[in-house]
Amino acid sequence: MISYLPRYIFNFIFFTLIQVLVLNNIQLSGYVNPYLYILFIITLPFETPGWLLLLLGFSSGMVVDVFSDTPGMHASATVFMSYLRPYVLRLFAPREEYQPGTIPTMGYYGISWFLRYSVILVLAHHTFLFFIEVFSLAHFFSTFLRIVSSSVFTILLILVAQLFSQGKKQGR
Amino acid sequence: MRNFIRFIVKYHFAILFFIIEAVSLLLVLNYNAYQRSSFLSSSSAVSGGIFKRFNAGAEYLMLREINEDLARENAYLRSRMPESFRASRDYFNLVNDSASMQEYIYRSARVINNSTNRRFNYITLNKGRLNGIEPEMGVISNKGAVGIVKNVSDNYSTVISVINTRLKISAKLKESGFFGSLEWDGTSYQHVYLLDIPRHANVNVGDLVVTSGYSSIFPAGILLGNVEDVALDKGASFYRIRVKLSVDFKNLAFVEVIGHTSSDEQINLEKETEDD
Incomplete structure (x- = not known):
C-alpha cells in the first residue's frame, strides 16, 4: 500500500496540472470540456478506505476549483463520484473477486471491464458538474448535450492515458 | 449512546459523504462571499504564480499578433498627441476648470490566465493592489471592452469577463442612442445579446454597440x-439583438484597466438621490 504513495502523489500533481494548464483551455464548438483529473480518483487502490477516498475526491476537485475560479463546483462533483466508486466496484466485481496487490486499471482487468467501470463514474461526475454549473433545469437539452460530448472526450483521454501507463509497466 | 456510536461507525461513509458534499455545495452557494476573500481564487499567490510562468511560454507563440496589435495601438496613440492637433485661437481654457480635469486613468496590464469555455469566464491579470488596481474598475483592450475587475490581491487581479453569464453591462446603440443591457447566454464566445431595446427603436444590422457610460465603470x-441579428418575438415589446463582440477573447494578451478618479463622488450622489 505504502509503495503506491509516490505514484499517486505524482498522478495527483500531473493530472491537476494537465487539467488547469492544457485541458481547461480546450474548447470545441462550445460543448466539449474534457476533465481528465478524475482519473486520479478512478485508479486509486481497491483497499483505499472510504473516508480517505472522499477526502481525496474533495481535495482534487478543490484544487481544480481554485485554478478555475469556481469554488465548490468541481469539489462537489468529485466527492459525489468518490462516493459512488465503492458501489460501482462491487457491481462489476469479477467472479473470483479483485486480487490483492492489483489496482483498478486497464492493465490488470482488461479494456471491457475498465470501460464499463469508468464510463459510469465519468457520466456521474459530468452530470453532477454540469447541472451544478447551470444550477437549473432550464437549459436541459443543451446541458445534456454538453454532458454526453464531454464524457466521450474525457473517456477517450482516459483510455489514452491508460495505454501510456500500461506501456510503461511492460517495459520494466 | 452506544447504539448511536455504533450507528455512526456503521454508516460513517455515507455520513461523511453528506458532510463533505454539504460543505462543497455551501461553497458554491456562498460563491460571492468567497470571491471577495480571494483566498480560493486564481488571483492568490500560488495559482497566480503558476499561471504567470506557464503564460510566459504560451505568449511566445502569439508574438506576431501581439506585435501587430501593439503597432496599431501606437499609431492610434500618436494620433492623439498634442502635436497631431491644430491649435485654435478661439479656444479659451481656465486653468482650474473642472472640465479639464483628468477623469479616467489608464493602467496597462498583461493577461496571464483566461478562459472562454465555461459559463463563468474569468481573466487573471499580472497587476494588483500595489499597482493601484481596485475592484469594480473597467478593463478594455485596444479592440473594445473586456470586463470588470472582481478581486485584487497584492500582485494579481481577477476580471469577470464580458462572456460571463453573471455580468451585465449597460450598453447603447451608437447611432440611435437607445440603451439596454448586454448579457451573455453561455454558448458562443463571440456573441452576446443586447436586451431591453424598445420595439420603436430603429436597429439595423451592422450598427455599433458601445458602452453607455451610465455606470461609473x-x-x-x-x-x-x-449588431449581427435583430429578432422581435411576437407580442414582445423589446428586441433581442445578437451582437458580435469586437474583442477576440481567444486571443487576449494586453489590456488596460480604467480608474475613474471621481467615481465615489458619482456613486454617493446617486445614492443620496435614491434615498430621498
Whole structure:
C-alpha cells in the first residue's frame, strides 16, 4: 500500500496540472470540456478506505476549483463520484473477486471491464458538474448535450492515458 | 449512546459523504462571499504564480499578433498627441476648470490566465493592489471592452469577463442612442445579446454597440461590438439583438484597466438621490 504513495502523489500533481494548464483551455464548438483529473480518483487502490477516498475526491476537485475560479463546483462533483466508486466496484466485481496487490486499471482487468467501470463514474461526475454549473433545469437539452460530448472526450483521454501507463509497466 | 456510536461507525461513509458534499455545495452557494476573500481564487499567490510562468511560454507563440496589435495601438496613440492637433485661437481654457480635469486613468496590464469555455469566464491579470488596481474598475483592450475587475490581491487581479453569464453591462446603440443591457447566454464566445431595446427603436444590422457610460465603470463610447441579428418575438415589446463582440477573447494578451478618479463622488450622489 505504502509503495503506491509516490505514484499517486505524482498522478495527483500531473493530472491537476494537465487539467488547469492544457485541458481547461480546450474548447470545441462550445460543448466539449474534457476533465481528465478524475482519473486520479478512478485508479486509486481497491483497499483505499472510504473516508480517505472522499477526502481525496474533495481535495482534487478543490484544487481544480481554485485554478478555475469556481469554488465548490468541481469539489462537489468529485466527492459525489468518490462516493459512488465503492458501489460501482462491487457491481462489476469479477467472479473470483479483485486480487490483492492489483489496482483498478486497464492493465490488470482488461479494456471491457475498465470501460464499463469508468464510463459510469465519468457520466456521474459530468452530470453532477454540469447541472451544478447551470444550477437549473432550464437549459436541459443543451446541458445534456454538453454532458454526453464531454464524457466521450474525457473517456477517450482516459483510455489514452491508460495505454501510456500500461506501456510503461511492460517495459520494466 | 452506544447504539448511536455504533450507528455512526456503521454508516460513517455515507455520513461523511453528506458532510463533505454539504460543505462543497455551501461553497458554491456562498460563491460571492468567497470571491471577495480571494483566498480560493486564481488571483492568490500560488495559482497566480503558476499561471504567470506557464503564460510566459504560451505568449511566445502569439508574438506576431501581439506585435501587430501593439503597432496599431501606437499609431492610434500618436494620433492623439498634442502635436497631431491644430491649435485654435478661439479656444479659451481656465486653468482650474473642472472640465479639464483628468477623469479616467489608464493602467496597462498583461493577461496571464483566461478562459472562454465555461459559463463563468474569468481573466487573471499580472497587476494588483500595489499597482493601484481596485475592484469594480473597467478593463478594455485596444479592440473594445473586456470586463470588470472582481478581486485584487497584492500582485494579481481577477476580471469577470464580458462572456460571463453573471455580468451585465449597460450598453447603447451608437447611432440611435437607445440603451439596454448586454448579457451573455453561455454558448458562443463571440456573441452576446443586447436586451431591453424598445420595439420603436430603429436597429439595423451592422450598427455599433458601445458602452453607455451610465455606470461609473466604463467611460461612454467604448466599443463592444456590432449588431449581427435583430429578432422581435411576437407580442414582445423589446428586441433581442445578437451582437458580435469586437474583442477576440481567444486571443487576449494586453489590456488596460480604467480608474475613474471621481467615481465615489458619482456613486454617493446617486445614492443620496435614491434615498430621498
